[in-house]
Structure formats: structure tokens, C-alpha cells
């Protein structure tokens with residue numbers, strides 16, 4: 269599995285050109301892209317700045333020698349590189365296993381292009397994984413009821429190595445919501461977004477035109493886009 273992830277990440281790093289400002293996603297696959305970018309900075313004098321989507325991404329980027337900046341400094345990014353949990357044939361995504369979906373969506377929205385790095389197990393005919401929803405703790409019960417009315421059975425994500433719920437980098441909770449097979453991701457995303465107290469959900473259905481998916485294979489990778 270890590271060979272596939274490495275191949276996808278390394279290939280994504282080749283999409284980055286000198287002078288670019290790069291959104292840096294969260295997760296094990298995108299870290300390979302960061303590792304490669306760090307190498308290009310050190311060996312090829314690549315000059316870039318990264319906008320990290322989480323504390324974890326920021327820590328990794330620093331370790332690899334990638335200079336960091338912010339979305340305030342650069343509200344428009346040249347490119348974002350990120351992972352995903354599922355990708356459907358229309359290039360709609362489910363993200364958020366790492367609970368970084370809110371900043372990841374801000375960065376994806378701000379980027380001219382989004383390069384999504386996955387292994388082949390993430391490519392599905394229809395999205396059916398639980399959708400993470402970032403929720404204001406104040407409203408968690410009310411939001412939970414509204415999500416249940418949409419057909420989910422929301423589960424408050426529990427932390428590992430900490431008692432109680434996961435608290436995101438933004439101070440919020442995560443509800444993991446299984447909807448079964450999602451027939452219309454855009455419609456569901458809009459319905460979830462309309463619930464007061466919901467910050468974001470892990471459905472990414474509005475960026476299909478600017479997304480390129482790099483699917484890592486045992487040897488090499490394949491590239492999927494709608495254009």
C-alpha cells in the first residue's frame with residue numbers, strides 16, 4: 269500500500285512549479301508529496317510556499333523544509349495537493365478521515381487546481397463511506413437530529429489517546445454520518461451545509477472541473493481528470 273501512496277505523492281509533487289503557492293493537505297499520501305517537494309527545494313532550489321491544512325501538515329512541512337505561509341497572505345493558491353477517502357467517476361470526493369476537512373475545503377476552494385492523491389482502493393463506482401461533518405460543539409445534539417432526518421445515523425467521533433470526542437484543529441466536533449450509497453453528492457452536500465451549527469462536511473462535489481486525481485499503483489500511477 270505504501271508503494272502506491274508513495275508513487276501518487278511523488279508524481280503530484282512534479283505538478284508544482286517554481287514560485288507557486290501550494291495548499292498542503294493532510295494524510296499519509298500527501299506526506300509523500302511533501303517529502304518530494306522538500307527534496308526538490310533542497311536539491312533543485314525549487315522556491316515555493318505552502319499553506320498547511322492542519323497542525324499535522326504544518327509539522328510535516330517544517331520537517332521537510334517547506335516554507336509556510338497562510339491563506340490570509342495568499343487567498344488564491346496556484347495548486348492544492350491533498351488526499352481523499354473515496355473518489356467517484358465524476359470526481360466527487362469524500363474526505364475527512366483525518367478531521368481536517370474544513371481547512372482542506374477552504375484550501376481546495378482557493379486553489380486554481382487541486383491534485384488528489386490516492387491509491388486504487390479509494391476509487392469507487394458510487395460514494396458510500398460515512399461522511400464526516402464538522403460541527404460546533406454548542407449545537408452537536410441539534411445538528412445530530414437534523415442529520416438523522418436526512419437519513420444518517422450520526423456517530424460522534426471518539427479520540428484515540430484522549431478520553432472523549434475528537435476536537436478538530438478548529439475546536440469543533442466531528443459527526444461521522446453513514447448515508448449508505450450517495451446517489452446525488454451535490455444535493456446531500458447542500459442539504460448538510462444548510463444546517464445551522466454545521467461548519468463543513470467531507471463531501472467535495474463542487475470542484476470536479478479543477479480536480480486531477482493521481483492514482484498510485486505498485487509501479488507508477490494513472491492520472492484521471494474530466495478534461
Ligand SMILES: O=C(CO)[C@H](O)[C@H](O)COP(=O)(O)O
Nearest residue numbers: 295296297351364365366368
Ligand atoms: O481527508 C483527509 C484528512 O482529513 C485525508 O486526506 C484522507 O483521509 C486521506 O488520507 P490518507 O492519504 O492517509 O489515506
